[in-house]
Amino acid sequence: MITDKKERVIEAAALSFSQFGFKATTMASVAKIAKVAKGTIYTFFDSKESLFSTILERTMKQLRQAADTAIQEEAAFHENIQAMLDAILGFRENHQLLIKMGQEAKELGTAEVLEILTQVERQILDYIKSVIMKEKAKGIVTKHDPELLAFLVYKIYIALISDWERQHEPLPKETISEIIRAQIH
Amino acid sequence: MITDKKERVIEAAALSFSQFGFKATTMASVAKIAKVAKGTIYTFFDSKESLFSTILERTMKQLRQAADTAIQEEAAFHENIQAMLDAILGFRENHQLLIKMGQEAKELGTAEVLEILTQVERQILDYIKSVIMKEKAKGIVTKHDPELLAFLVYKIYIALISDWERQHEPLPKETISEIIRAQIH
DNA sequence: AATTGACCATAAATCGTTTTTGGTCATTCG
DNA sequence: CGAATGACCAAAAACGATTTATGGTCAATT
Missing domain, CATH: 1.10.357.10 (Tetracycline Repressor, domain 2)
Incomplete structure (x- = not known):
């Protein structure tokens, strides 16, 4: 289900941004934590910036x-x-x-x-x-x-x-x- | 006369620090502007820091x-x-x-x-x-x-x-x- | 149609080399 | 003789070439 994945991405990103900051958070690691492929993130968000926003x-x-x-x-x-x-x-x-x-x-x-x-x-x-x-x-x-x-x-x-x-x-x-x-x- | 040289050094340093900042000011250039040898500065001041002070x-x-x-x-x-x-x-x-x-x-x-x-x-x-x-x-x-x-x-x-x-x-x-x-x- | 991950261009980290710089001191000079 | 000098040195910074990491894409797959 779409929402499930999106939620997971947001959760993973929130964790990583809070723990390591903006720069040290990589899209690859967010994907890994959220258990989705990197490309999937880009179906929900245009860029790292917009994810962060x-x-x-x-x-x-x-x-x-x-x-x-x-x-x-x-x-x-x-x-x-x-x-x-x-x-x-x-x-x-x-x-x-x-x-x-x-x-x-x-x-x-x-x-x-x-x-x-x-x-x-x-x-x-x-x-x-x-x-x-x-x-x-x-x-x-x-x-x-x-x-x-x-x-x-x-x-x-x-x-x-x-x-x-x-x-x-x-x-x-x-x-x-x-x-x-x-x-x- | 000693004071003359010291004055020149201070004047040159003031100029250079104001114009280029602390880091970009070199002792060599201060010496040059003040028309003294680099070593002479060290008879008046212990270090770049103390000159700046x-x-x-x-x-x-x-x-x-x-x-x-x-x-x-x-x-x-x-x-x-x-x-x-x-x-x-x-x-x-x-x-x-x-x-x-x-x-x-x-x-x-x-x-x-x-x-x-x-x-x-x-x-x-x-x-x-x-x-x-x-x-x-x-x-x-x-x-x-x-x-x-x-x-x-x-x-x-x-x-x-x-x-x-x-x-x-x-x-x-x-x-x-x-x-x-x-x-x- | 949603998802994936190999792929790409570019940005950033690495690392050996060269240059610059603060500071010293044996020598020179007045 | 004491003040002044500038060649010299160790350490730091700048450079630059090379490698690595990263954001983002997209043809292939599910």
Whole structure:
């Protein structure tokens, strides 16, 4: 059955991309793990890139879901933003594929993978933006427009969590909350 | 006269490092430009690295000066912070050596140059911190401690100027001021 | 019609060779 | 005599020819 094979290919590819990265994953090995011939993969996907895109899209969907469940209809705006950021960062830190992409970008520095990471960031920003817009529709007033606010909040959060810890003790959760909250007004 | 030769070496090295970067600058060419023998350089400096350090230190001194002159004793805190950040970024954008280091880090990605850039950033952060502490001594109250505030302000400023512009129209000066100002309280 | 895997062009890794480079030091020079 | 030189050296980097690995195709097979 067609779907069965396609599923197997996706599963094998997801495993391999997560474990070895984009470059070190070969179509031959994906075929072998999926127990199909190499040619078969090309009946489902145009190229290695498009196969990868499918995996990435699936991962981004999971990320959106993780973020969605962190949001509570009745909670305060700033609490939701905070919870969502935690969920996103937690996901990023735990999901093997995104970790591997980060490593690969640093080690190999290929334009290809760099491009992928910008795309991931773009999608995360879009998601944050959509959350902000939903809150805005509920009547909350923000100082800046959603695009800028999403950008600000995300960049600051990353800076406080990742960059800061490269040279300092981790900041207490309350300090981070307070700073993020201050951006929202 | 000894100083004369040493000056020539420094001048030649500054030129070459700025123009070609660290790796592409050879001790032989520095010697040639400075019109000294290669061995002579080693009577003043222990290694290529230490020669480079001298140049970098000189550049950082200039940067501190540029920032210093941007600060007005009688101006408001947030105005001084803003003026100082503008001065630092302007300097970074105009000073050939720092530009070249940035390019080299991106292209070659060598640990050596990466290390240099972290050092530069560390120094800039220290400078901003010292400015904040001076203001604090004058009685201004800040919400966060100077190290954290310096970090926040600098990261946000860079994000708003450099990162934002990679995908958006530049932000109006007033917006940036407003955001930076909001961090200070 | 779906699937396969031998096949191909090209990209990437390998490896021996040559060139370049940072650094030294015996010799020269002022 | 001390400062300055540049031939010299070991090690690193650049080169280039050759081999290997890889993404993608397609005639043959199921």
